[in-house]
Every structure is written in structure tokens, then in C-alpha cells.
Amino acid sequence: MIDSILTWTVQRRLASIDHFRQNPHEVQGRVLRQLLLRARATEWGRRYGFAEAPSAAEFAQRVPVSSYEDLYPHLERVLRGEPDVLWPGPVQWFAKSSGTTNARSKYIPVTRESLQECHYRAGRDMTALATVLYPENRVLAGKTLSLGGTHAPNPFRPAEEDSRVGDVSAVIMQNLPSWAEFLRTPPLELALLDEWEEKIERIARHVLSVNVSVLAGVPTWMIMLLRRVTELAGADNITEVWPNLGLFLHGAVAFGPYREVFRQLIPGGQMRYLEIYNASEGYIALQDEPDSEDLLLLLDHGIYYEFIPLEQLDDDNPPTLTLDQVTLGQTYALVLSTNAGLWRYKIGDTVRFTSLAPYRIRITGRTKHFLNAFGEEVVIENADAAIAAACQATGATVRDYTAAPIYFDASDTSRGGHQWLIEFSGPPRQPTEFTAILDQTLRQLNSDYDAKRHRDLALQPPLLTVASPGTFTRWLASKGKMGGQHKVPRLSNSRELLEEILRQL
Structure with missing residues (x-):
């Protein structure tokens, strides 16, 4: 009965998914208007006239395209606790990742709005689609085993301010609503351990007796955990430990090189694999068809998209295209404006559209080697x-x-x-x-x-x-x-x- 109730609850998102599939430009226009309205009183909003409700073309004319390095002076102020710089109010949580040229780590703001309207909404979408694509797997009948990173005090602020930085997976898990926490394993005190050797060992021992039906995480760490669980159980493969295991939600790295390893770790025909594109900057896309590598672009999740043709990326003032201007087969650098206060931000990823109705993409690489x-x-x-x-x-x-x-x-x-x-x-x-x-x-x-x-x-x-x-x-x-x-x-x-x-x- 719990399985049926949960399935009915998450499937209420299906109508919204169908709506942005069928009305992509209308939905993206609304997202931009909402972002501008919310941020109109911030320093950034006052500087660029967000209160005037600029059109998409005016927005692109007024606001510069920014890299992390360009935006960092403003992000550092946010990190130090200054409110109303890029987004209303102070920001307490930051996703930490690498890739910047001038520091060991990047710090990406994660606001309450981005958690609720982007990451968690997209998580419900992924779950809803999985229940429709694979009803026989009953993905909500068991627990989702999710592996994440860890978080730590914000080094830019005093400890008493309770601001934290960490992997986006850790930020998401620490702030999960109770309904989502009920569906996952292991408990947070294990999931967020920062010592990976201890973490893998303790999680492996904990989940031996858990009814795991879904895996979620980066393939690298998941392989290590599955091997350890199988070894502790004295089993030939992981399906002897978790007979109801039927789905792996994976992201962060290309899955192709890992596919054969997972086939051997999880033999049989019941296992399904779905890819997600969840970055520190937001939950961008997900696989909505079972036998395709294409990812459905998420359009009503607090992210407004623009695209720079790759051959023009290094121009002094590169032109950007809106969703209605992209074409199939062209490689674009992804530019995001988000409800975490990132404005016309070059995320560093490149994509190619494989479908325009609905909008589906493939991740083709990075703007740098x-x-x-x-x-x-x-x-x-x-x-x-x-x-x-x-x-x-x-x-x-x-x-x-x-x-x-x-x-x-x-x-x-x-x-x-x-x-x-x-x-x-x-x-x-x-x-x-x-x-x-x-x-x-x-x-x-x-x-x-x-x-x-x-x-x-x-x-x-x-x-x-x-x-x-x-x-x-x-x-x-x-x-x-x-x-x-x-x-x-x-x-x-x-x-x-x-x-x-x-x-x-």
C-alpha cells in the first residue's frame, strides 16, 4: 500500500513534465520573468534593471556572460555572508567542486529555491518517470541507496553562522525533506562520512540487511560499494543480496566504460539504467526514454537557458541563442541563469541537441580539455x-x-x-x-x-x-x-x- 501511495504521489509530476515538453518556449519565458522578479531588489537586479522586466533580448543585451572567474568577486561576498548580492537574502549552503583556474575549488551557491524548485523537483520527476518506464521493477517498494560526498564549515565565515560547503550530493542529502529521506539509505551519519574507506565499509555493513531496489550515485564509488557488499555477504553477485534491485540512476561521468563491469556485478535482465545530469549549478536534464542516450532538458526548474555556438565561444562578446533558436547537430556551450543567483553563467559544459520536440540533448564535453x-x-x-x-x-x-x-x-x-x-x-x-x-x-x-x-x-x-x-x-x-x-x-x-x-x- 505504501508503494502504491508513493507512486501516485510522485506521478502527479507527470502532467508538469508533459506541459513543458509541449510548451517549452512559454515555460522558459515564465522562468525568466520569475527569476528577474525575485532578484529585482538585489544589487545585481538594480544594476541591470530587473524591475523593468526586460525581454529575453534585452536581458541578453544588458547582462554580461560570465565565467566563474568573472563572477567570483560577487560570489566571494556571498560566501562571506553578504545578503542580496546576486539573490535575495543570505546564502547558507554552497556546492564545492573543482575546475577553476585560480583556486583549488569552486563554490557554487545553493539557495532554498534551487533545492526545492530545481534539485528536489527534478528528483521527483526522475522517480515519476522511472515508475512509468519500469512499472515491473516497483522502484518505490524498496530503498534507494545513494552515495554522496560530505560537507564542512564554510571557511569564509565564523563557525557560529552555520554556513556549510560540500559536494552537491551532500548538500542535497543534508537538506532532504522527510518524505525523501524515508525512501533512501544509508542514514545521514553514514552517508556523509568524510573518510571514504571507513564510509564504504560502514555503509556496506549497514545495507546488507536493507531491501535496496534503486542505486543512485557516481559509478566509480558504486562499484567499490557493490564489490564490498557482495564480499561481506559471501554472495556470487549482488542480486543474491538484493533480489529486488532493478534501477541505477547514474551521473557525473560517462557510463559507457562502466557498463560491462555493472553487467557482471549485477547479472540478469532485470537491471535498468537511467542517466541524470545534475551539476553543482542545478539539475539540468534526465533520461526519459529507456533505450536512448538522449536527456530531456528540464525547463520549469528555476533555470533559464542560453546557448553559445562553440565556434564563437572565444569571441569578446559571444552571441547567445535562446531555446527557440537552436538547431540539431550543433555543439553549444551552456549558459545558465538560475534561482541560486547565477546570471548568464558559463557552466563549462557543451551539449548537442538531438531533438527539438521535445528538447533533448547529449553532453558532448567541456569547453576546455x-x-x-x-x-x-x-x-x-x-x-x-x-x-x-x-x-x-x-x-x-x-x-x-x-x-x-x-x-x-x-x-x-x-x-x-x-x-x-x-x-x-x-x-x-x-x-x-x-x-x-x-x-x-x-x-x-x-x-x-x-x-x-x-x-x-x-x-x-x-x-x-x-x-x-x-x-x-x-x-x-x-x-x-x-x-x-x-x-x-x-x-x-x-x-x-x-x-x-x-x-x-
């Missing part, structure tokens, strides 16, 4: 700085380099990692020292990488492969890309490029 196979979010600035530090410490000089993931395999002891292919013009005195300093510097620069490398739990130490002289030149020549304007991509989220270059050795 990056490595994010395991949620580590290593960007080119991190890599260049780490290479430079390793060179300085070991007397090496690097002519060229590229790096790619080493993915999990199906073995119980498999861990992810990064393979660095480096062509030296002057080799390091000690290659092992070079690799160690590369690793240490990345950990210092990037909090997400550091978390994954903690005690080698999710990421093993970097693997250094030394390229013979001329390797990268031969690869460029094979691609017809000789000349000063052509460069070797530094970071890639697949192994395709690395494997191609390795064939030149």
Missing part, C-alpha cells in the same frame, strides 16, 4: 601546473604530453587511473619521482582528484609511459595536422586518442 572519467574533473590548467612542478623538481623538460583514463575492468581489485604519455626533450633524473610530484601537485590543486586518490580507493597512482622522440610529431603528421596552429589534445575523457598515439611508438 578535461579528464573526468571518475568524477575527478582535472582541467588543462591543473595538468599543465602539475607537469611544470614535476619538471622543476626533477630537472626534466617536456616536449609534449597527453593523458587519458585507465578504466575499471570486471576484476574485484580493479581501480581506475590515469595514463600519462609524455615525450621528454630532457628526461627526469628519477621517473618515479616525476610521477609522484605530478600526482601530489594534482592533489594539491584539485579537491575532486584528491578525494578520488585518497588511499588509492578509487584512483590508483598515475601511470607514466615515456614516448620515444618524435612520437607526437608522427601522430600529427598521420592526421595531416602539421603546422604551428595544430596541437596535441592534452586531456581526453576516452582512450581513443591515447591508443592512436601509442601506435606511433
Whole structure:
């Protein structure tokens, strides 16, 4: 009976989903008007005339497109507790992630409105769609096992102000309404532990006797947990522990490289997989069709979308397109205005539309080279700085380099990692020292990488492969890309490029 009541409750969202599918431009126009109305008395709203209810075109004319670095002086004031800067009132919670060029972590505001109207509303949408797509799995008959990060006091404020920063997953879980907390496991005191080795062990022991029907989280950590639960139970596979397990809601990294590992961990035909696109900046899209990699763009969740054609991203004043102006097949940089006070903010992701009725997208990458196979979010600035530090410490000089993931395999002891292919013009005195300093510097620069490398739990130490002289030149020549304007991509989220270059050795 509880299952039936919960299913009926969440399925009330289906009408709203159908409405924004069928009326996307009307819904997006309303979202923009609501955002401007709410923020009209803020410093940002007064500066750009939000009280005048500017049209979409006027809004784009008045308000600059901003990167994190552009917006940081205002965000820092918000972090320090100043109210009414970008959004009404003070902000108590901040999602912490990596990727910025000038600091170890980014701090993205998470307001009450963004929690309620974006993250939690989208969570209900995902649950409602799952009950319709897979009614036989009865996803609400058991618990959702969700793995998140942790949160800590805001370092920019006194402790008595009770402001917190942490992974967006931890911020969401800590503030969950009671109805949602009832549906999930493990309890918060385990879910939010900051020591990952202890966390995995204690959660594994706790959930052994729980009726888990849904998994939710990043594939990297989920693999580790499933292996440990299976081992503790003395089972051959996880379905012997959780016979009602039928759905994995996954995000943060591309799932393709993990698919075979999950097939072996969870054999049989009952398991279903749905992707979500939930960033620190907001819950952006979700998979609404079972056999498609396309994600439905969420249009009534407190986010107003604009899109920059990728080839114009580096222009001084790049043009933006509204939803009614995008075309199929074109790659766009995503620009968001949100109910967390981010205004015309370049999130750093690129997308491609696969459908315009309704609007569906695929995530195509980042606006910069990056490595994010395991949620580590290593960007080119991190890599260049780490290479430079390793060179300085070991007397090496690097002519060229590229790096790619080493993915999990199906073995119980498999861990992810990064393979660095480096062509030296002057080799390091000690290659092992070079690799160690590369690793240490990345950990210092990037909090997400550091978390994954903690005690080698999710990421093993970097693997250094030394390229013979001329390797990268031969690869460029094979691609017809000789000349000063052509460069070797530094970071890639697949192994395709690395494997191609390795064939030149």
C-alpha cells in the first residue's frame, strides 16, 4: 500500500513534465520573468534593471556572460555572508567542486529555491518517470541507496553562522525533506562520512540487511560499494543480496566504460539504467526514454537557458541563442541563469541537441580539455601546473604530453587511473619521482582528484609511459595536422586518442 501511495504521489509530476515538453518556449519565458522578479531588489537586479522586466533580448543585451572567474568577486561576498548580492537574502549552503583556474575549488551557491524548485523537483520527476518506464521493477517498494560526498564549515565565515560547503550530493542529502529521506539509505551519519574507506565499509555493513531496489550515485564509488557488499555477504553477485534491485540512476561521468563491469556485478535482465545530469549549478536534464542516450532538458526548474555556438565561444562578446533558436547537430556551450543567483553563467559544459520536440540533448564535453572519467574533473590548467612542478623538481623538460583514463575492468581489485604519455626533450633524473610530484601537485590543486586518490580507493597512482622522440610529431603528421596552429589534445575523457598515439611508438 505504501508503494502504491508513493507512486501516485510522485506521478502527479507527470502532467508538469508533459506541459513543458509541449510548451517549452512559454515555460522558459515564465522562468525568466520569475527569476528577474525575485532578484529585482538585489544589487545585481538594480544594476541591470530587473524591475523593468526586460525581454529575453534585452536581458541578453544588458547582462554580461560570465565565467566563474568573472563572477567570483560577487560570489566571494556571498560566501562571506553578504545578503542580496546576486539573490535575495543570505546564502547558507554552497556546492564545492573543482575546475577553476585560480583556486583549488569552486563554490557554487545553493539557495532554498534551487533545492526545492530545481534539485528536489527534478528528483521527483526522475522517480515519476522511472515508475512509468519500469512499472515491473516497483522502484518505490524498496530503498534507494545513494552515495554522496560530505560537507564542512564554510571557511569564509565564523563557525557560529552555520554556513556549510560540500559536494552537491551532500548538500542535497543534508537538506532532504522527510518524505525523501524515508525512501533512501544509508542514514545521514553514514552517508556523509568524510573518510571514504571507513564510509564504504560502514555503509556496506549497514545495507546488507536493507531491501535496496534503486542505486543512485557516481559509478566509480558504486562499484567499490557493490564489490564490498557482495564480499561481506559471501554472495556470487549482488542480486543474491538484493533480489529486488532493478534501477541505477547514474551521473557525473560517462557510463559507457562502466557498463560491462555493472553487467557482471549485477547479472540478469532485470537491471535498468537511467542517466541524470545534475551539476553543482542545478539539475539540468534526465533520461526519459529507456533505450536512448538522449536527456530531456528540464525547463520549469528555476533555470533559464542560453546557448553559445562553440565556434564563437572565444569571441569578446559571444552571441547567445535562446531555446527557440537552436538547431540539431550543433555543439553549444551552456549558459545558465538560475534561482541560486547565477546570471548568464558559463557552466563549462557543451551539449548537442538531438531533438527539438521535445528538447533533448547529449553532453558532448567541456569547453576546455578535461579528464573526468571518475568524477575527478582535472582541467588543462591543473595538468599543465602539475607537469611544470614535476619538471622543476626533477630537472626534466617536456616536449609534449597527453593523458587519458585507465578504466575499471570486471576484476574485484580493479581501480581506475590515469595514463600519462609524455615525450621528454630532457628526461627526469628519477621517473618515479616525476610521477609522484605530478600526482601530489594534482592533489594539491584539485579537491575532486584528491578525494578520488585518497588511499588509492578509487584512483590508483598515475601511470607514466615515456614516448620515444618524435612520437607526437608522427601522430600529427598521420592526421595531416602539421603546422604551428595544430596541437596535441592534452586531456581526453576516452582512450581513443591515447591508443592512436601509442601506435606511433
